[in-house]
Amino acid sequence: xxxxxxxxxxxxxxxxxxxxxxxxxxxxxxxxxxxxxxxxxxxxxxxxxxxxxxxxxxxxxxxxxxxxxxxxxxxxxxxxxxxxxxxxxxxxxxxxxxxxxxxxxxxxxxxxxxxxxxxxxxxxxxxxxxxxxxxxxxxxxxxxxxxxxxxxxxxxxxxxxxxxxxxxxxxxxxxxxxxxxxxxxxxxxxxxxxxxxxxxxxxxxxxxxxxxxxxxxxxxxxxxxxxxxxxxxxxxxxxxxxxxxxxxxxxxxxxxxxxxxxxxxxxxxxxxxxxxxxxxxxxxxxxxxxxxxxxxxxxxxxxxxxxxxxxxxxxxxxxxxxxxxxxxxxxxxxxxxxxxxxxxxxxxxxxxxxxxxxxxxxxxxxxxxxxxxxxxxxxxxxxxxxxxxxxxxxxxxxxxxxxxxxxxxxxxxxxxxxxxxxxxxxxxxxxxxxxxxxxxxxxxxxxxxxxxxxxxxxxxxxxxxxxxxxxxxxxxxxxxxxxxxxxxxxxxxxxxxxxxxxxxxxxxxxxxxxxxxxxxxxx
Amino acid sequence: xxxxxxxxxxxxxxxxxxxxxxxxxxxxxxxxxxxxxxxxxxxxxxxxxxxxxxxxxxxxxxxxxxxxxxxxxxxxxxxxxxxxxxxxxxxxxxxxxxxxxxxxxxxxxxxxxxxxxxxxxxxxxxxxxx
Numbered sequence: 232x233x234x235x236x237x238x239x240x241x242x243x244x245x246x247x248x249x250x251x252x253x254x255x256x257x258x259x260x261x262x263x264x265x266x267x268x269x270x271x272x273x274x275x276x277x278x279x280x281x282x283x284x285x286x287x288x289x290x291x292x293x294x295x296x297x298x299x300x301x302x303x304x305x306x307x308x309x310x311x312x313x314x315x316x317x318x319x320x321x322x323x324x325x326x327x328x329x330x331x332x333x334x335x336x337x338x339x340x341x342x343x344x345x346x347x348x349x350x351x352x353x354x355x356x357x358x359x360x361x362x363x364x365x366x367x368x369x370x371x372x373x374x375x376x377x378x379x380x381x382x383x384x385x386x387x388x389x390x391x392x393x394x395x396x397x398x399x400x401x402x403x404x405x406x407x408x409x410x411x412x413x414x415x416x417x418x419x420x421x422x423x424x425x426x427x428x429x430x431x432x433x434x435x436x437x438x439x440x441x442x443x444x445x446x447x448x449x450x451x452x453x454x455x456x457x458x459x460x461x462x463x464x465x466x467x468x469x470x471x472x473x474x475x476x477x478x479x480x481x482x483x484x485x486x487x488x489x490x491x492x493x494x495x496x497x498x499x500x501x502x503x504x505x506x507x508x509x510x511x512x513x514x515x516x517x518x519x520x521x522x523x524x525x526x527x528x529x530x531x532x533x534x535x536x537x538x539x540x541x542x543x544x545x546x547x548x549x550x551x552x553x554x555x556x557x558x559x560x561x562x563x564x565x566x567x568x569x570x571x572x573x574x575x576x577x578x579x580x581x582x583x584x585x586x587x588x589x590x591x592x593x594x595x596x597x598x599x600x601x602x603x604x605x606x607x608x609x610x611x612x613x614x615x616x617x618x619x620x621x622x623x624x625x626x627x628x629x630x631x632x633x634x635x636x637x638x639x640x641x642x643x644x645x646x647x648x649x650x651x652x653x654x655x656x657x658x659x660x661x662x663x664x665x666x667x668x669x670x671x672x673x674x675x676x677x678x679x680x681x682x683x684x685x686x687x688x689x690x691x692x693x694x695x696x697x698x699x700x701x702x703x704x705x706x707x708x709x710x711x712x713x714x715x716x717x718x719x720x721x722x723x724x725x726x727x728x729x730x731x732x733x734x735x736x737x738x739x740x741x742x743x744x745x746x747x748x749x750x751x752x753x754x
Numbered sequence: 755x756x757x758x759x760x761x762x763x764x765x766x767x768x769x770x771x772x773x774x775x776x777x778x779x780x781x782x783x784x785x786x787x788x789x790x791x792x793x794x795x796x797x798x799x800x801x802x803x804x805x806x807x808x809x810x811x812x813x814x815x816x817x818x819x820x821x822x823x824x825x826x827x828x829x830x831x832x833x834x835x836x837x838x839x840x841x842x843x844x845x846x847x848x849x850x851x852x853x854x855x856x857x858x859x860x861x862x863x864x865x866x867x868x869x870x871x872x873x874x875x876x877x878x879x880x881x882x883x884x
Contacts, residue, residue, distance in 0.1 A: 544771040576863060580863070
């Protein structure tokens with residue numbers, strides 16, 4: 232081929248392979264063209280196996296009847312050399328070449344059979360990495376015909392790019408198939424853009440809403456109620472700017488009904504755009520179960536209150552002198568019966584509190600209260616228990632901390648904390664309550680000298696039914712609801728609660744509240 | 755003279771409890787286990803104070819209160835609400851109760867009978883001094 236024709240063939244081939252994303256087509260055209268340009272009758276292209284880079288796999292061939300499909304690269308002298316040096320190897324006059332011995336017996340046989348006398352191996356390099364090689368074999372030596380290696384390498388460069396593009400395209404297609412499968416799984420998924428418009432949604436989601444097509448609709452359209460719309464928009468926008476994963480429950484209005492869903496929002500920063508992926512899980516069944524459960528708990532606890540009131544009332548009347556004198560044993564039995572009943576009443580009240588927390592019905596009667604005064608009352612009321620263990624309760628710090636709070640609920644908080652401190656203290660010790668202020672907040676800490684709470688237990692502390700396995704087994708009574716209630720009451724006051732505890736060094740509970748502003752209204 | 759308390763409460767056990775407690779404290783107790791029964795008693799008798807339960811079948815405490823205020827002889831008798839409902843807004847309509855004219859309310863499970871008695875004594879003293 233003369234120079235001009237060669238260049239034109241090169242250009243034509245380059246154009247074709249660069250415009251194709253079909254790997255097979257690209258390779259076929261490339262090898263045919265390379266054979267034509269170089270005057271070689273046989274050619275093949277091997278690519279390094281992506282899964283197993285020690286091997287190379289046949290990608291295409293020209294005129295071979297049964298080419299070898301796969302080689303281990305280290306077994307081949309020339310392939311190994313080429314991949315390492317990234318330079319082509321040309322052997323003219325194979326029959327007398329010293330390099331002839333580097334071939335495998337199989338190859339030598341093959342060359343003899345076909346009458347191969349010239350071959351050239353060309354590396355396919357991309358980003359300084361070898362990704363494959365091209366083999367071209369010619370039957371007769373053509374003296375005077377020099378193959379322009381530079382031109383050929385230019386084409387191979389294009390081929391390398393084309394191979395990579397085709398691979399990327401193929402990988403993308405596979406990814407899409409994988410993704411589509413995941414996408415159509417059981418949860419409803421909707422993808423929205425920054426303007427809350429639905430870009431894509433899966434079948435489950437569309438079925439939820441009983442809509443055939445939801446693309447380009449605003450997700451807000453499916454949220455009933457103005458309050459919910461506002462809440463949802465706020466949450467979504469916050470997510471877009473904060474990149475967190477958030478979850479919440481919301482009612483969704485479908486064509487025929489209202490469905491409760493649990494939504495998780497994940498934010499994705501794509502190259503060039505930001506989207507949020509919303510996963511919807513049908514929550515209606517759980518919601519109904521939950522409200523059924525909540526209703527049940529409420530009704531039962533309520534029903535328990537009246538007979539318990541009657542019990543404690545009549546037991547109290549029995550103790551009165553007007554009814555008649557009691558012997559020591561009767562007084563003792565009566566005392567135990569009353570204590571027992573009081574425990575039941577406290578349990579029922581705790582259950583009702585948990586029920587109120589779970590259904591969002593905690594209502595605070597706010598007024599300015601002095602935390603120190605509330606604590607002192609609790610201390611007085613728990614005098615008997617602390618005396619029984621010979622515990623001294625020391626208070627120190629600022630003389631008063633005023634916050635806007637519910638007096639009864641604050642009493643409940645401190646009562647729980649101090650009661651626990653007494654329960655888990657070793658006898659003859661000191662319980663310290665410290666009152667601090669700073670940064671517009673008031674902090675109260677209650678510290679005991681007990682066995683401490685292991686970190687694993689600490690995590691469960693504020694959940695329902697948490698109990699600590701203490702060596703003081705006698706004090707493992709109690710429902711484990713106390714701290715759950717306390718935590719929620721503290722949160723309801725816009726406060727925080729946390730603890731510090733070390734093995735055998737004791738435990739400190741901290742509660743923090745915002746200090747009441749406008750103190751001039753007090754006193 | 756013994757002070758008369760009208761007790762309107764549908765739970766029979768609690769009726770026994772409050773009756774026993776109040777009688778021990780020297781009060782005379784008129785009992786009604788429904789709003790209707792209570793109104794019947796009020797036609798013949800005028801108590802010094804009414805202890806009124808809220809949750810009752812057929813006529814609840816609020817409805818009874820409304821009817822009470824229509825009867826000239828008894829519309830100014832002080833009323834203390836007795837309830838087991840919680841204090842949260844959804845449970846007891848405090849505003850409505852006060853608007854209808856009650857002296858206060860007591861929560862059965864939180865205020866044992868002795869406390870109910872002291873409250874009654876307080877109210878009667880205040881009313882008596884007017």
